[in-house]
Every structure is written in C-alpha cells, then in structure tokens.
Amino acid sequence: MLFKYESITNTGEKKSGQVEASSKDSAIATLQRRDLIISSIKEEEQKNGVLGSSFFEKKIKMKDVVIMSRQISTLFEAQVSALKAFHLLASNTENPSLVKVLSNISTNIESGMSISEALSRHPKAFSLFYINMVKAGEESGKLTQTFSYLAEYLDRQYQLTSKTKNALIYPAFVIGVFFVVMLLMLLFIVPRLATIIKDSGQVLPMSTKLVFMASDMVINYGLYLLVGFVLFVIYIYRLTQSTSGLKYLDRLKLSIPVLKNIYIKLYLSRIADNLDTLLSSGVTIIRAMELTSVIVGNRVYEDIIKDATEKIKGGNSLSIAFSGSSDIPAIMVGMIHVGEETGSLGSILKTLGRFYGREVNEAVDTMVSLIEPAMIVGLGLGVGLLLTSVLMPIYNIAGGI
Numbered sequence: 001m002l003f004k005y006e007s008i009t010n011t012g013e014k015k016s017g018q019v020e021a022s023s024k025d026s027a028i029a030t031l032q033r034r035d036l037i038i039s040s041i042k043e044e045e046q047k048n049g050v051l052g053s054s055f056f057e058k059k060i061k062m063k064d065v066v067i068m069s070r071q072i073s074t075l076f077e078a079q080v081s082a083l084k085a086f087h088l089l090a091s092n093t094e095n096p097s098l099v100k101v102l103s104n105i106s107t108n109i110e111s112g113m114s115i116s117e118a119l120s121r122h123p124k125a126f127s128l129f130y131i132n133m134v135k136a137g138e139e140s141g142k143l144t145q146t147f148s149y150l151a152e153y154l155d156r157q158y159q160l161t162s163k164t165k166n167a168l169i170y171p172a173f174v175i176g177v178f179f180v181v182m183l184l185m186l187l188f189i190v191p192r193l194a195t196i197i198k199d200s201g202q203v204l205p206m207s208t209k210l211v212f213m214a215s216d217m218v219i220n221y222g223l224y225l226l227v228g229f230v231l232f233v234i235y236i237y238r239l240t241q242s243t244s245g246l247k248y249l250d251r252l253k254l255s256i257p258v259l260k261n262i263y264i265k266l267y268l269s270r271i272a273d274n275l276d277t278l279l280s281s282g283v284t285i286i287r288a289m290e291l292t293s294v295i296v297g298n299r300v301y302e303d304i305i306k307d308a309t310e311k312i313k314g315g316n317s318l319s320i321a322f323s324g325s326s327d328i329p330a331i332m333v334g335m336i337h338v339g340e341e342t343g344s345l346g347s348i349l350k351t352l353g354r355f356y357g358r359e360v361n362e363a364v365d366t367m368v369s370l371i372e373p374a375m376i377v378g379l380g381l382g383v384g385l386l387l388t389s390v391l392m393p394i395y396n397i398a399g400g401i
Contacts, residue, residue, distance in 0.1 A: 007036040069151035076144040140282035273353035
C-alpha cells in the first residue's frame with residue numbers, strides 16, 4: 001500500500017512524500033527510522049484503468065534494467081550498502097516509473113525486507129528469473145557478481161531480441177505502405193480508367209481483366225473484406241489467449257521456412273545462456289531448468305525443458321534429458337555431455353550461448369540483406385503489372401485516334 005505523509009525533521013524542516021508499506025503501522029515505523037516526526041499520514045488512492053495515471057506512466061524497458069543492474073554491481077563493489085545504493089539510483093534515474101520503483105524498493109529494504117523480496121513486489125519491472133537470480137546471490141553471498149551476471153545477460157538478450165525485431169520493422173512498413181497505395185488506386189483511380197477503356201470496345205488482355213476484377217471486388221465487397229479481416233484479427237487474438245492457441249503459434253514459428261532457423265537458434269541461445277547464468281550464480285540445476293522453462297519464450301521449448309526437468313529429477317544427466325528431443329540439436333547435446341564429463345558444464349553452456357547468439361546475428365544480417373532487394377523487385381513487379389495492365393489499353397486508344 002502507498003501512504004502519503006507530512007513530517008518534520010530534527011532541524012524543524014517540513015518534509016512530505018510517499019512511502020510504500022504493508023500497513024499504516026509499518027509505514028510509521030519506516031518513517032520513524034528516518035528520524036522523522038510524523039504530523040499526518042494517510043493511504044494514497046491508487047488510480048488504475050484507461051484514464052488512470054498508470055496508463056500514462058512511462059514503461060520500464062529492459063535497457064533501463066540493464067543500466068540499473070550495472071550501476072548496482074558497481075556500487076556494491078565500492079562497498080556501498082544496498083539501502084544507499086537504491087537511494088542513489090532513485091535520485092539519478094531519468095525514467096519516472098523506475099524512480100518510483102527504486103524508491104519503493106529502498107523503502108522496503110529499510111523496513112527489513114531482503115532485496116529479492118523487495119524486487120518481487122514489482123513483477124512488471126523484474127522478471128521471475130531476475131528475482132530468483134538475486135535471491136540465489138543473497139543465499140550464496142555473491143550478490144555483486146550476480147548483478148554483474150544479470151547486466152551482461154540482459155544486455156545480450158536485449159541486443160539479440162531488438163536486432164531481430166528491428167530487422168522486420170522496415171520491410172513491414174514498406175509492404176504496408178505498398179498495400180495502402182494499391183488499395184487507393186483500386187478504389188479511386190482504376191474505376192475511372194476502367195470506364196474509358198471499356199467504352200473503347202477493344203479486346204482486353206487477361207492482366208487488365210484481373211485488375212478490373214480486383215477493383216470491382218474492393219468497391220463492391222470492401223465492407224465484407226474489412227469484416228473478414230477484423231474477424232481474422234479477433235481469431236488470432238483469441239488464439240493468443242489460450243494455451244493450445246499459443247502453442248500452435250509457437251509451433252508455427254518453428255515451421256516457417258526462412259524464419260524457423262532464426263527462431264530455433266534464438267531459443268537455443270536463451271536456454272544455454274539462462275542455464276549458464278543461473279548455474280554460475282549457485283542455483284541448482286533443477287531450479288535453473290524450471291526458471292528457464294518460464295522465460296524461454298516458446299511453449300514448444302517450454303514443454304521440452306519441463307520434460308527434461310522431470311528426467312533430471314529421476315536421476316538422469318542434462319545431456320540425457322535433452323537427447324530425447326528432436327528440437328535440441330545433437331551437437332548441443334554432445335557438447336553438454338562433454339561439459340558434464342569434464343566438469344566444465346558452465347563453460348560449455350557459455351560457449352553454446354555465444355555460438356547460437358552469433359548464429360542469430362548472422363542469420364538476421366543475411367535475411368536483411370536479402371529482404372531489401374527481394375522486396376524492391378517484388379514491389380516493382382506489382383506496381384509495374386498494375387500500371388501496364390491499365391496504361392497499355394489507354395495507349396491503344398490513343399493510337400487509334
């Protein structure tokens with residue numbers, strides 16, 4: 001709960017602000033530990049909904065969390081206490097949403113919570129993976145190294161994911177503009193030219209007839225096409241709301257000819273990278289597998305990891321647990337087996353994570369280099385076919401005058 005307070009310091013200065021606590025008594029105790037004399041305190045009403053303040057709040061991006069993790073690691077290395085570290089970060093962060101989260105975390109730490117427990121109160125900012133990593137760092141006494149691992153891991157995942165997404169933004173934008181232009185031509189330009197061409201009485205080529213048919217369909221059945229498109233979007237949305245639908249879409253990602261290799265390598269990179277980061281922080285193999293299944297980002301691989309986890313609980317090694325799945329490459333299973341035999345599993349997982357990460361980067365770069373020329377040729381052919389189909393009959397009319 002959030003409480004708004006007014007107080008007086010030991011020097012007589014008036015001070016007001018907000019404090020988050022589980023109860024009013026807890027909030028008062030927290031403020032008293034700051035040597036504040038409370039004059040008034042009341043629970044703050046939290047606004048939600050479309051018109052509430054949360055709608056307009058700036059989101060906390062992964063990049064913000066990466067920078068925060070690096071700063072915390074640096075402050076801990078400098079022997080700065082956790083409470084002071086979060087206070088410093090809250091006063092030197094530009095994102096107002098993150099400032100609010102960091103302020104609440106420092107307040108919770110001051111009231112006696114552990115760092116992982118304070119982080120867990122903000123699931124929108126910190127994932128289950130992040131929270132459990134911090135908890136493992138607290139238990140093992142390697143909190144500084146844990147935040148350093150988290151910063152490096154999140155930075156790699158951020159770069160990998162953002163590069164994959166950004167590679168598709170430009171083609172999607174150009175193709176979208178192309179369809180809008182074609183739609184406008186079929187709605188407004190082609191019908192006027194069609195009247196002139198049809199009145200000329202000449203024999204029309206098949207391409208021209210197809211263009212006229214497409215124009216008539218858009219004009220006469222445009223509303224039905226729009227309704228069909230909306231229903232299709234609703235169907236896709238409903239698919240994403242069900243477990244079976246999400247699994248179908250995730251399986252579809254792994255079957256698209258060009259994109260499947262990128263997606264597979266992306267998920268393999270996440271699996272290896274997550275396991276390496278968790279095991280390096282002292283997390284047990286079973287807990288590491290459970291956390292990896294949650295954040296891998298694909299239901300197919302989530303099921304694979306869950307099945308492998310059950311096999312490990314039954315006494316099997318990681319390589320044997322993964323060997324039963326056709327979606328885990330044999331080379332990955334073999335390298336994990338070597339790592340288990342030589343006692344260097346962490347090093348092997350790190351190598352695999354970097355290897356598949358480079359593979360994704362190279363595949364994305366190759367895809368981008370091929371998309372642009374293919375897109376230019378495809379759009380050129382589409383526009384050329386439309387213009388030729390319409391203009392050639394007009395030239396014939398002009399030649400016959």
